[in-house]
Amino acid sequence: MSTLTEEIEALAAITEVEPPAVTRVIYSPEDLAGRELVKGLCREAGLTIREDAIGNCYARWEGSEPSLPAVATGSHIDAIPNAGKYDGVVGVLGGLEAIRTLQRRGFQPKRSIELITFTSEEPTRFNIGCLGSRLMSGSLPLEKALALTDNEGRTLDDWLKSSPYAQGDRSAILLKKGHYHAFAELHIEQGPILEREGLDIGAVTHIAAPASYRLEIIGQGGHAGGVLMPDRHDAFCGAAEFALALEKAAWNSGSSDTVATTGMIRVLPGAINSIPNHVEIGIDLRDIRLDTRTAAWDMATKALEEIATRRGLKTTLSTINEDAPATCDPGLVEATVASAERHGYSYQRQISRAYHDSLFMSRIAPTTMIFIPCYKGYSHRPDEYSSPEQIAKGVEVLADVLAQASEQ
Numbered sequence: 382m383s384t385l386t387e388e389i390e391a392l393a394a395i396t397e398v399e400p401p402a403v404t405r406v407i408y409s410p411e412d413l414a415g416r417e418l419v420k421g422l423c424r425e426a427g428l429t430i431r432e433d434a435i436g437n438c439y440a441r442w443e444g445s446e447p448s449l450p451a452v453a454t455g456s457h458i459d460a461i462p463n464a465g466k467y468d469g470v471v472g473v474l475g476g477l478e479a480i481r482t483l484q485r486r487g488f489q490p491k492r493s494i495e496l497i498t499f500t501s502e503e504p505t506r507f508n509i510g511c512l513g514s515r516l517m518s519g520s521l522p523l524e525k526a527l528a529l530t531d532n533e534g535r536t537l538d539d540w541l542k543s544s545p546y547a548q549g550d551r552s553a554i555l556l557k558k559g560h561y562h563a564f565a566e567l568h569i570e571q572g573p574i575l576e577r578e579g580l581d582i583g584a585v586t587h588i589a590a591p592a593s594y595r596l597e598i599i600g601q602g603g604h605a606g607g608v609l610m611p612d613r614h615d616a617f618c619g620a621a622e623f624a625l626a627l628e629k630a631a632w633n634s635g636s637s638d639t640v641a642t643t644g645m646i647r648v649l650p651g652a653i654n655s656i657p658n659h660v661e662i663g664i665d666l667r668d669i670r671l672d673t674r675t676a677a678w679d680m681a682t683k684a685l686e687e688i689a690t691r692r693g694l695k696t697t698l699s700t701i702n703e704d705a706p707a708t709c710d711p712g713l714v715e716a717t718v719a720s721a722e723r724h725g726y727s728y729q730r731q732i733s734r735a736y737h738d739s740l741f742m743s744r745i746a747p748t749t750m751i752f753i754p755c756y757k758g759y760s761h762r763p764d765e766y767s768s769p770e771q772i773a774k775g776v777e778v779l780a781d782v783l784a785q786a787s788e789q
């Protein structure tokens with residue numbers, strides 16, 4: 382029998398780069414080896430494994446009433462290049478530890494309890510996050526997903542054909558609404574608040590969701606010396622004005638949780654003495670409320686129209702994704718709070734400003750997340766760290782939440 386700490390270390394040792402950095406990109410030999418390790422530990426705990434046709438893995442502890450919708454927990458084990466040991470892993474191996482905790486307590490579940498390892502939460506290979514939970518919850522049509530390409534032009538369909546999941550039944554990936562009675566994900570906070578406030582547990586009440594857009598602006602190029610100001614149609618100046626209009630829209634959305642970022646810009650032809658004739662920008666807009674996020678976007682696009690008309694620019698706007706934010710299930714949030722109080726753990730209710738598989742699980746099941754502190758809020762880097770004590774508290778609370786939901 383291994384301890385949770387030993388298991389986290391063993392999984393971290395399966396990496397495409399020099400430890401302590403962890404890289405496990407979906408369907409790489411290391412990713413597949415990591416999944417084997419998790420499955421082996423689940424079997425040792427007496428769980429039954431099912432894998433779907435894109436590699437989402439379900440490990441089930443059968444309840445006394447197996448026909449009732451099960452209770453589920455889980456997260457991901459894929460890791461972006463040069464990441465750490467804890468993002469996602471705490472929710473998978475910690476989720477397994479929560480199940481073993483209940484087994485040690487002699488608990489007999491009424492509803493079955495399942496541990497899910499989601500495929501490709503990170504967007505590394507296919508440039509889209511939460512691939513597994515999107516497909517599971519019907520948030521992304523399978524045909525569209527299969528056509529997704531990696532940076533070498535290889536499709537998801539191609540990857541699957543040479544994967545262990547090639548023979549899987551693709552029609553069984555999608556789960557119906559109501560398939561699960563409840564879903565709870567344990568995760569490191571990936572932010573500094575819990576550590577700074579000296580808190581043990583974050584009971585997540587809302588999960589913010591991003592919308593992202595690509596904007597192309599076409600103006601008129603020309604010699605930086607030859608074209609006088611009244612004759613200009615400078616694509617970059619239009620883009621700059623739009624970025625400021627977007628910033629203002631986020632301020633004025635009616636919610637202090639609206640955040641807008643113009644984080645990417647490409648200016649062509651890109652010469653110091655040439656008027657920009659073509660600009661591409663990438664926009665990220667997030668909120669915990671869909672109405673205020675939409676209001677901000679409406680303000681920004683109205684401003685864009687006005688800027689384009691006044692400056693004589695052509696614009697093309699395309700949506701990369703528009704995921705709706707989620708409100709966590711109040712009953713599960715209160716179960717988290719009640720457990721923390723029972724154990725004497727300090728806690729707060731808080732928002733998840735990053736999104737996770739839980740965002741998509743919330744479309745098919747009452748969902749919540751349990752956050753634990755991590756060192757300085759660091760994540761997606763090799764020095765990401767949560768102590769065994771911090772993780773153990775999260776596991777205890779998760780075990781309580783799963784037990785309570787299983788009894789309902």
Ligand SMILES: [Zn+2]
Binds near residue numbers: 468469502568737
């Ligand atoms: Zn994660």
